[in-house]
Amino acid sequence: MEQELSGTIGIVVVAAGRGERAGTSAEGPKQYRRIGGKAVIWHTLKAFLDWPGSGPTVVVVHPDDHELLQAAIADLPQKQKLIAVNGGATRQASVLNGLRALRGHPIDHVMIQDGVRPFVDRGLLERIAAALTGGQSAILPAIPVADTIKRADAAGIVAATVSRKDLFAAQTPQSFHYETILAAHERAASELEADFTDDASIAEWAGIPVHLIEGSIDNVKLTVQRDITMADEKLRGGTLPDVRTGNGYDVHQLEAGDGVTLCGIFIPHDQKLKGHSDADVALHALTDALLATCGAGDIGDHFPPSDMRWKGAESRIFLEHAAKVVRAAGGTIMNADISLIAEAPKIGPHRQAMREKISEILGISLDRCSVKATTNETIGFVGRREGIAAIATATVVYQGAV
Numbered sequence: 001m002e003q004e005l006s007g008t009i010g011i012v013v014v015a016a017g018r019g020e021r022a023g024t025s026a027e028g029p030k031q032y033r034r035i036g037g038k039a040v041i042w043h044t045l046k047a048f049l050d051w052p053g054s055g056p057t058v059v060v061v062h063p064d065d066h067e068l069l070q071a072a073i074a075d076l077p078q079k080q081k082l083i084a085v086n087g088g089a090t091r092q093a094s095v096l097n098g099l100r101a102l103r104g105h106p107i108d109h110v111m112i113q114d115g116v117r118p119f120v121d122r123g124l125l126e127r128i129a130a131a132l133t134g135g136q137s138a139i140l141p142a143i144p145v146a147d148t149i150k151r152a153d154a155a156g157i158v159a160a161t162v163s164r165k166d167l168f169a170a171q172t173p174q175s176f177h178y179e180t181i182l183a184a185h186e187r188a189a190s191e192l193e194a195d196f197t198d199d200a201s202i203a204e205w206a207g208i209p210v211h212l213i214e215g216s217i218d219n220v221k222l223t224v225q226r227d228i229t230m231a232d233e234k235l236r237g238g239t240l241p242d243v244r245t246g247n248g249y250d251v252h253q254l255e256a257g258d259g260v261t262l263c264g265i266f267i268p269h270d271q272k273l274k275g276h277s278d279a280d281v282a283l284h285a286l287t288d289a290l291l292a293t294c295g296a297g298d299i300g301d302h303f304p305p306s307d308m309r310w311k312g313a314e315s316r317i318f319l320e321h322a323a324k325v326v327r328a329a330g331g332t333i334m335n336a337d338i339s340l341i342a343e344a345p346k347i348g349p350h351r352q353a354m355r356e357k358i359s360e361i362l363g364i365s366l367d368r369c370s371v372k373a374t375t376n377e378t379i380g381f382v383g384r385r386e387g388i389a390a391i392a393t394a395t396v397v398y399q400g401a402v
């Protein structure tokens with residue numbers, strides 16, 4: 001369905017209001033105030049630019065606010081796709097300017113969105129798009145009114161309780177057949193004195209049937225300062241740190257020799273590990289675990305055994321490289337944990353030195369480095385002293401949040 005829709009739906013995001021009910025702020029009108037570190041309008045525009053169904057996208061700006069807009073969207077991906085036009089004295093006038101700016105673009109439909117509804121979600125856009133392509137000319141996302149509704153007189157005395165049975169709160173994007181709503185808006189602008197507060201009202205006035213579609217509870221309009229504060233809290237509190245875990249496993253054969261290198265520590269022994277490099281299974285497993293946290297492949301991708309440069313190489317080179325890859329991807333290494341599975345030699349006397357070595361190679365504190373060991377209870381290839389295996393887990397926190 002995304003393929004079919006591509007480019008056929010124009011978008012108008014109105015952001016030319018003064019936000020009087022939200023009060024004044026050094027950041028400017030409410031659409032330029034920051035929530036979760038970005039301007040409100042940044043979030044709203046991103047929702048549309050990210051959506052594959054969106055076509056030409058107009059942002060309607062107050063003539064005094066062009067610099068504010070440019071600053072607000074400086075790091076917005078795909079911002080070059082935006083068409084900025086001046087707004088009018090009312091929301092209705094601003095929408096009409098936005099609709100006119102879409103003339104000549106190959107679109108069938110248009111979605112008209114408040115710039116101050118930053119939590120519009122893709123599910124809603126898809127529901128609306130399906131209804132538009134299904135042939136409906138006017139779609140209004142709305143949610144049933146949840147509060148009890150009262151009518152009051154001028155003195156603030158309740159005059160009546162209004163049944164909420166058939167009442168809905170209107171949201172945006174209100175969405176239409178483009179030519180139909182443009183014609184209705186043009187007529188309303190030339191024939192009527194008063195303004196409508198939404199575009200569905202213009203369609204109703206023009207006799208176009210407006211179909212309700214399920215809105216989204218989160219798609220609130222930021223109207224007063226408290227709405228903006230709550231939106232900021234929601235975005236800041238709702239983000240999770242980007243914690244990733246990788247695991248690695250390695251095994252090397254043992255043969256007669258004079259010692260093994262494990263976790264960078266040489267332990268005299270009557271066997272040695274066979275391998276292209278120094279065959280340090282523990283550091284190899286940890287290298288894989290680290291690379292896994294940023295999807296960077298495995299040790300063989302970075303250091304092919306066919307490359308003679310790594311013949312007899314110290315495995316710390318591999319681990320240092322993996323740590324660099326992780327850091328270049330924005331990662332901070334939080335923890336490295338290795339389990340060695342070996343019948344002999346005894347690991348216990350060397351554990352502290354091993355942890356210190358890993359701490360030094362990775363540049364992280366000792367308490368974040370763990371080495372454990374177990375025998376294989378004489379079972380299998382490890383039990384028969386034919387090889388040593390290692391399992392490693394790395395935990396890395398990446399910049400940003402999910």
Ligand SMILES: Nc1ccn([C@@H]2O[C@H](COP(=O)(O)OP(=O)(O)OP(=O)(O)O)[C@@H](O)[C@H]2O)c(=O)n1
Nearest residue numbers: 014015016017018019020021089090091094115
């Ligand atoms: N002349 C106007 C008035 C409003 N809007 C836009 O219409 C949307 C919904 O309007 P509202 O929440 O009422 O915004 P403001 O008009 O800015 O608020 P207020 O009525 O408190 O001044 C907002 O994105 C607002 O920027 C607009 O583009 N042009």
Ligand SMILES: C[C@](O)(CO)[C@H](O)COP(=O)(O)O
Nearest residue numbers: 091114170171172197198221
């Ligand atoms: C378009 C709207 O958001 C639908 O609920 C609403 O009508 C805007 O009204 P406002 O008076 O401009 O806030």
